Each structure stands twice: as structure tokens, then as C-alpha cells.
Amino acid sequence: MKVLILGGDGYLGWPTAMYLSRRGYEVAVLDNMIKHFWEAEVGVDPLVQTRPMHIRSQVWEELTGQQIQTFVCDIAENPKCLYKAIDKFMPDAIVHFAEQPSAPFSMMDRDKCVTTQQNNVNGTLNLIFAIQHTNPDIHIIKLGTMGEYGTPNIDIEEGWLNVEHNGRKDRVLYPKKPHSFYHLSKVHDSNNLEFACRAWDLRVTDLNQGAVYGIDTEETKMHPDLITSFHYDSIFGTVINRFVVQVAKNLPITVYGSGNQQRGFLNILDTIKCIELAIESPAEKGEFRVFNQFTEQFSLNNLASMVSDVAQKMGLDPVVEHIKNPRVEMEDHYYNAQHSGLLELGLKPNLLTDSVIESMIKNVLKHIDRVDENLIYPKIKWCHKK
Amino acid sequence: MKVLILGGDGYLGWPTAMYLSRRGYEVAVLDNMIKHFWEAEVGVDPLVQTRPMHIRSQVWEELTGQQIQTFVCDIAENPKCLYKAIDKFMPDAIVHFAEQPSAPFSMMDRDKCVTTQQNNVNGTLNLIFAIQHTNPDIHIIKLGTMGEYGTPNIDIEEGWLNVEHNGRKDRVLYPKKPHSFYHLSKVHDSNNLEFACRAWDLRVTDLNQGAVYGIDTEETKMHPDLITSFHYDSIFGTVINRFVVQVAKNLPITVYGSGNQQRGFLNILDTIKCIELAIESPAEKGEFRVFNQFTEQFSLNNLASMVSDVAQKMGLDPVVEHIKNPRVEMEDHYYNAQHSGLLELGLKPNLLTDSVIESMIKNVLKHIDRVDENLIYPKIKWCHKK
Numbered sequence: 203m204k205v206l207i208l209g210g211d212g213y214l215g216w217p218t219a220m221y222l223s224r225r226g227y228e229v230a231v232l233d234n235m236i237k238h239f240w241e242a243e244v245g246v247d248p249l250v251q252t253r254p255m256h257i258r259s260q261v262w263e264e265l266t267g268q269q270i271q272t273f274v275c276d277i278a279e280n281p282k283c284l285y286k287a288i289d290k291f292m293p294d295a296i297v298h299f300a301e302q303p304s305a306p307f308s309m310m311d312r313d314k315c316v317t318t319q320q321n322n323v324n325g326t327l328n329l330i331f332a333i334q335h336t337n338p339d340i341h342i343i344k345l346g347t348m349g350e351y352g353t354p355n356i357d358i359e360e361g362w363l364n365v366e367h368n369g370r371k372d373r374v375l376y377p378k379k380p381h382s383f384y385h386l387s388k389v390h391d392s393n394n395l396e397f398a399c400r401a402w403d404l405r406v407t408d409l410n411q412g413a414v415y416g417i418d419t420e421e422t423k424m425h426p427d428l429i430t431s432f433h434y435d436s437i438f439g440t441v442i443n444r445f446v447v448q449v450a451k452n453l454p455i456t457v458y459g460s461g462n463q464q465r466g467f468l469n470i471l472d473t474i475k476c477i478e479l480a481i482e483s484p485a486e487k488g489e490f491r492v493f494n495q496f497t498e499q500f501s502l503n504n505l506a507s508m509v510s511d512v513a514q515k516m517g518l519d520p521v522v523e524h525i526k527n528p529r530v531e532m533e534d535h536y537y538n539a540q541h542s543g544l545l546e547l548g549l550k551p552n553l554l555t556d557s558v559i560e561s562m563i564k565n566v567l568k569h570i571d572r573v574d575e576n577l578i579y580p581k582i583k584w585c586h587k588k
Numbered sequence: 589m590k591v592l593i594l595g596g597d598g599y600l601g602w603p604t605a606m607y608l609s610r611r612g613y614e615v616a617v618l619d620n621m622i623k624h625f626w627e628a629e630v631g632v633d634p635l636v637q638t639r640p641m642h643i644r645s646q647v648w649e650e651l652t653g654q655q656i657q658t659f660v661c662d663i664a665e666n667p668k669c670l671y672k673a674i675d676k677f678m679p680d681a682i683v684h685f686a687e688q689p690s691a692p693f694s695m696m697d698r699d700k701c702v703t704t705q706q707n708n709v710n711g712t713l714n715l716i717f718a719i720q721h722t723n724p725d726i727h728i729i730k731l732g733t734m735g736e737y738g739t740p741n742i743d744i745e746e747g748w749l750n751v752e753h754n755g756r757k758d759r760v761l762y763p764k765k766p767h768s769f770y771h772l773s774k775v776h777d778s779n780n781l782e783f784a785c786r787a788w789d790l791r792v793t794d795l796n797q798g799a800v801y802g803i804d805t806e807e808t809k810m811h812p813d814l815i816t817s818f819h820y821d822s823i824f825g826t827v828i829n830r831f832v833v834q835v836a837k838n839l840p841i842t843v844y845g846s847g848n849q850q851r852g853f854l855n856i857l858d859t860i861k862c863i864e865l866a867i868e869s870p871a872e873k874g875e876f877r878v879f880n881q882f883t884e885q886f887s888l889n890n891l892a893s894m895v896s897d898v899a900q901k902m903g904l905d906p907v908v909e910h911i912k913n914p915r916v917e918m919e920d921h922y923y924n925a926q927h928s929g930l931l932e933l934g935l936k937p938n939l940l941t942d943s944v945i946e947s948m949i950k951n952v953l954k955h956i957d958r959v960d961e962n963l964i965y966p967k968i969k970w971c972h973k974k
Contacts, residue, residue: 281698312667316710323709324702327769331698355758356751365742365751370922372741377749377760384715386783390709390776396765397772401916401970425693427833438594532786536756569933574786 205481206291207278208329209299211235211255214345214414214473216430218297220421221474223268224584227481230291231255232284233300234276236321237431244307246435246577249417249447249569253427261427278325288336295341296333296483300325301387305349306437306528307584308384315383321385323394330398338404341484343477344395346388346410348466348496348539353532358539361392361408361492374588376492381531382584392492398504399490406489407480412466412496414473415442415554417565421426434566435577442467442505444578448561449513449520450566451573458580459527461503464537466496469552479547497551512559530584590614590962591867592643594663594715595685596656597621597641600731600800600859602816603769604683606807607860609654610777613867616677617641619669619686620662622707623817630693632821632963634834635803635955647813664711666670667718674722680728681867682719684790686711687773691735692914692968694770701769708773709780724790727870729863730781732774732796732945734852734882734925738765739918744925747778747794747878762878767917768970771881778825778878785876793866798852798882800859801828801940803951821963828853828891830964832945835899835906836952837959844966847912852882855938865933879929883937898945 205222209215210231223229233255241247253261259270271291275283288296301322303307308318310373326344333340351358354377363376375396378389398404422429433439434447448455468476476495485491497510500508513520527533545551552558566573591608595601596617609615619641627633645656657677661669663686674682687708688694694704712730719726728882737744740763749762761782764775784790808815819825820833834841854862862881870876886894892908899906913919931937938944952959 230736312714312721315717316713319709319713319780320706327702327705328698331701354760356753356756356760363751363753365749365753365763367742367749367751370742374740374742374763375765377751377763378779379761379786380779381783381787383780383783385781386776389770389779390705393764393766393772393775394705394769397767397769400765401767540622 203481204291204293205295205297206230206232206287206293207297207299208232209301212299212341213238213431214470215299215420216258217422217470218474218477219270220428221263222478223262223270224266224421230271230273232273232275232287235274238339240292240307244437246437248433249448249566249572250429250432252429252431258428260427265425278321278488281328284328284332285335288332293340294345295484296329297343297477298326298329298442299345302384302560304438305382305384306337306580308382309584318384319390321325323377323390327394330394333404334402338402342404343404343480344391344408346392346408347385348410348412348494349385350378350389350392350410351376352381353535353537354379355536358507360494360543381529384385396490399488405485405486405487406491407485408490408492409476409495410492411473411542412468413440413442414470416438416467416470417562419471419474434573436456436580437582441502445505446508446562447566447573448578449518450563450570451575452519452562453578454521454523455506455510456523456525456579457502457506458529460533461506461524462501462530462534464499464501465542466494466499466539467554468496469558471552472549475549476544479544479549483547494539494541495542495544498553499537499539508554509559512556513563516560517565528580528583589866590677590679591681591683592673592679593683593685594614594616594618595687597708598623598685600815600856601685602644603805603808603856604860604863605656605812606648607805608864609648609656610652610807616657618659618661618673621660626693630823632823634817634819635952635958636761636815636818638815638817644814647811651811663714664707667714671718671721672737674718679726681729681870682715682731683863684712684715685731688770690824691768691770692966694768695970696968700871704770705773705776709776712777713780716773716780718789719790720788724788728790728792728868730777730792732778732794734796734798734880735771736764736766736778736796737762738767739921739923740765741922746880746926746929767915782876785874789874791871791873792877793871794876794878795862795866795881796878797859798854799826799828800854801826802856803948804933805857806859812945820959822966823968827888831891831895832948833952833959834964835895835904836907836949836956837961839961839964840907840909841892841896842909842911842965843888843892844911844915846919847892847910848887848920849917850885852880852885852925852927853940854882855944857938858883860936861935862930864934865930869933880925880927881930882927884939885923885925890916894940895945898942899949902946902949914966914969
């Protein structure tokens, strides 16, 4: 089975590529490298510098004998190179991580907002057309986010909702109310993809991920040159990763607002496993299939306590601080999201245990001199009061 | 009261400008003129050539003494000129017609699809930021379309739906399932605008219009140089306008598919009146208000009969033909869409009477030599089977 990974240079794309390659899939990675530009633009860098994608691919081949083909291509701006890559590699499945991934980035200013939506929406549209043109049978596995749903006062279902209204029934796309222009870009993608399934019989799996945490996978640990990009900053870092870096650096854990915000989370290992499960059981032709891809649900306060407790046992001196919420979101809200689809496909979750947190903290401590505390505190506010 | 009309060169934008100017509003029009490029690109032209926007504005001033300021500006590609226009004109309300308006255009190929979504989404995002930056109190009146909803099996409400699910309740954005990348671009706009209301307290009225018909308004009839752009082609022409031109030219009325498709319709006079009503009763700060802007509901078969009957009485020789539906849409479906909001604001509908149809046919007959039958038959198909 051949799998092409768009955004294959990134935090999740690269470990997914190695995992699949090691398990006998023929894998290619494609990236436009623009994340490096965005990082430089907003002045942040990952905890440890990663090697260029080409070099990682060479190291991987030397270690395992498995080839990971590389394509450098901007799917949003240069669709021809995407068409060519698909024509050349002839994948059975395409995993689509190639999006601007940060909510705060999208809220910085007009330019960053438009960049985010244009990059994400155009890239996904170009992918839709490329597949319709080359081989409509290719299974698209698209990474979305739980943040697309926002925090509705009803249970969150997996992408679709059975509605009864004035005595009549329908199955409708789950109505969404996201909290940033980034999350909105993913909603736009989902809507475009659902139409492509309906109009052109494409097969799509939309994975609405919770916030991912974790640094290592079995494969990233095989060689120092194979590590993936780990961000702890307030723009590209996810919340657990940030909290872990804060306790390791002896900085207060900064919780946005009351900390009662509930979210879904998953381990990087489960992100990758979910993608394998989706590849192995593809969506039907014409099916827009949605999974909510997270394994546990916590409030930010829960998380802060969990990280703090482990840090304390390790002899660190953690403090939890509440800071003014830079985002516009509900802090006290109902939250009950279904996530049974992937479990039914066979997912065995890696939960956020004390030992997982401890190993993350230990890992960060190895590179503690690289942590720049100025990057952690949020500077981007959703509301710019005049 | 000052009103800035984006897309003020177009079929609806220009008559709206004159109508409001005549009733004492201070009006400015803004357009990037790109529709002229698109028309040339796909090889269609309006029934009668319109004069350039600047000249129409001069003629209007000579006739009425009222000034209509003109701005040439691409709000999608050059946000600075939009910021400047708002800073200079200081409108109380902005009416946003400045979008690629054709579903078939968006389905032609990848390039046209991306052009449509990028033009429409970026333009609306830039408008959101411009208003947040200059004066968040400005009321945005955004033109959407009834096509955003698609054809759900439940009643269509005005933008929002009260849902009860597993014993809990919420008011959610009405879930949409549109039939083209154009209609999807408007869904994306609506989602972005709703977020802007929530995050930044903007005030937005989203008008989901039915298909508009009609050629003249009181103001367009005041001088030959003031007519508006009327399209009868299969790309930019709406269905009633096309049927009227077909009978006038002694061509068969071409109904797509079974003709049982139900849609909402309204007279160009009511489009304009609805906009005035929305301006006069602005949305509250933070309110994303949605109206379904149509006055009557017909099947395509109903419409074909109505136009055919009038044509027959006029001594023409109308024939109705069913052709293979170029679109992907349900032909036999439930359709019951609410549209009471604008009636409650005081709309007195101009219905599609025989005399309205007759006057449209007579109007077209005056320019019958200009009708090119090659432009009417649909060439763009939703499905490109390989």
C-alpha cells in the first residue's frame, strides 16, 4: 500500500511517515517548508533543531533500508507539482497535514488570517481536484480539529448529527462554532470535502483531532537526526507540551482564564495509530467519514494539576498561575464529545499517565538550555480593543 | 445615513446604489471590475452593454443632483484600498455584493473554483478586518444565497436552528449542504462573519437571497446610460432571466433534469427594498442576523409553465424541453424555507405576475438581435467523468 503524506516535514507528518514505512507501507512525504518561514516570521523555534526533510529521509533509508520519497511542493500555490507528485507516486491514500496549524497565528492580524485560510482552503481544494483528475479512488485522510466544533450545549457527535425538526428528520453535517480563523479554515475544508464526496464520489476520512502531546515515537528515538519538530511556544505549541516545558524550566504553568475549559487530548502515538487505522479501513466511495480523534477529556485545570503533581514528585517546584485569557472562548461550558469510531476500528489508547508526563519532562530537561521563556507567554490577543 | 456598496458596478449593486441615492442616502460604490474580465474569459456578454461605473455615476449626478462616489478597488487582493475607502467615506452601513456570483463558473475547473473561493472568502475577511480596524459599529449587509442550504429534508430556518439532542438544547448555525464551490464560498463567508460577531462584536446581516429576476428598476429606466448588467447566459444568467430570453428568441425553454427542483425567487425590486429595510433596522452589536430573502417558491417546471403561458398569450411559440441536468443536485426533494424576517420588517413583495413576465419579455424583444443562443445552453458539467 502506498501512502503520500502532505506536510511530511512537520511535527506529526514526519513521525507518521517513519511509522508507516517501518510497517511495510511505501511512503512519500511532501512539504513546502513554509512552516520554517512562519516560525522565523513570528520569531519562534522548536525545542531542538530538526534536520532537513531530505536528510532525515536519507538517514531513515540508511538505518532501515526503506525509502521515503521526498517532494518539495506548495500544494496551495503550485497545484501542478501536486498533480505531478500524485501521477508519479500513485498513492492509495493521501494523508493531509499540510496546513497552517496555529489558532493564535491566524488571529495575529489580517495578513496572517488571510494567509491561514488561503493556504489551508486552497491547498485542500487543489488536492480535491488533483485526486478527481488523477484517480478518484484515492482515499483522502484529512486532519481536522476538535476545535472546529467549539463548545456547543449539546453532545458533540462524529461529524454528522441526526436532527428532528418540526416532525421531519434529516442527517446533517454537525453545526460548528469554532473559536478562531484557523479553526474556521478547517471547517471550510470539511465543507468542501463533503461536497466533493457528494458530487464526485471521492472517499474522505476527516479526523477531528484533539490537542496532541508528546515528543517521541519509537522511530524518532532510533537516531538523533530523526527527531520531529517540538514546539513549546504560545503560537505553535500545544497546551500539554507548554505546561511540561514550563515546569521543566521552573516557570509557572500559565492557565488561560478560569481553566475550566474542557478539551479532548491524545498522545502523538495515537495520532499516528489512528491514521494507520483509517488507511486500513478506507471510507467508501462517496463517503465523507468523520472521526473525533482524541482519547481523553480534561479541563485545563486538570491538566495543570496532573503536570504539577508529577513535577513535584520529581523534585521540581511547580506553580500554577491563571492569566487573563487571550482567546475569546467560553470558560464554563458543557462538553461531551463522542469518540467511539476509532476505538471500534481497534485503537488502544496511550493515556496521559504520570509516567508519560514524567518522561516528557525528562526529555525536555535534556534540552533545557534551549528553552526561551519569552516564547511561552501569550502575546497574541483575540480582541484588539481600540 | 451613508452607505458604501461593494460590487457597486454589478447587476444588483448599481440599481441598489441609485435607489438609495434617490431616497436621500449618501452613497458610494466600490468595485474591482473583475467581472468584466471573467465575462471575457468565459466568452459571454450582457444583453445590453452597460456604461462604465464612473460614467453612470456622472449621468446620475447630472440627472438628480445626487453624487455617488466611486472607488475602484479589489477588496480581495488589495485590502489597503478598502481600508482607505472606509476611512474616507465613513459609511454607517456597507452592502457587500463584491463576490464571484456564479455556481457554474466555480465548477468549470480547478482554477475557477480556487478563484471563486479565494476572491469571495478573502474579500469578506478583509472587510471584517477593515471594519474592526476603522469602526466596528459599521453594519455589514452581506449577500448570501438560499443555495447555501441545499435541499435538506427538514424545514429551512433563517440561518439558525434550535436543536434538541439527547435531552439538551442549543441554538446552532443552520447546517448547510450546498451544491457548488460557489455556494460553499458563501457558507465559508457566513461562518467567518458569525465568528467576527462573536469575537469582535461586529454587527452583520446575512441575506440569503433566492434567484433574482428582472431587468429594470425605476432608476434604471431614468436614462439609457443607467441600465444595469443583465445576463441571460448559462454561467451568469439566473433561471427566470434565461427562460424569458429563450421564449423571446423563439428558443426552447431548457429545464435542467426533471424540473421538480424547488427554489426561492425574488424580483430585483425586492432585493433592493430588502437591503433598505436591513439598513434601516441594523443588526445589534455582536448579532449575526440572517434573513432568507425571497418572496415566492416555485419548481423549475412551474416557472417554465408560467413563462410559456405568457409567451403564448403574446403570440410567441414557446416550447419546454428537459435536458440532462448539468448539476449534481436532488431533483425530487422536500423544500420548505422560512422567510418571514423581511416581511416583518415591512417588505411588500413584488410577485412574479403575468404582467411582470410580459414586461420582461417585451424588454428583451427590444434587444433581441443581441441575444446569442450559443450562450444559453449549459456547457459546464458538475461531473467530469474520466
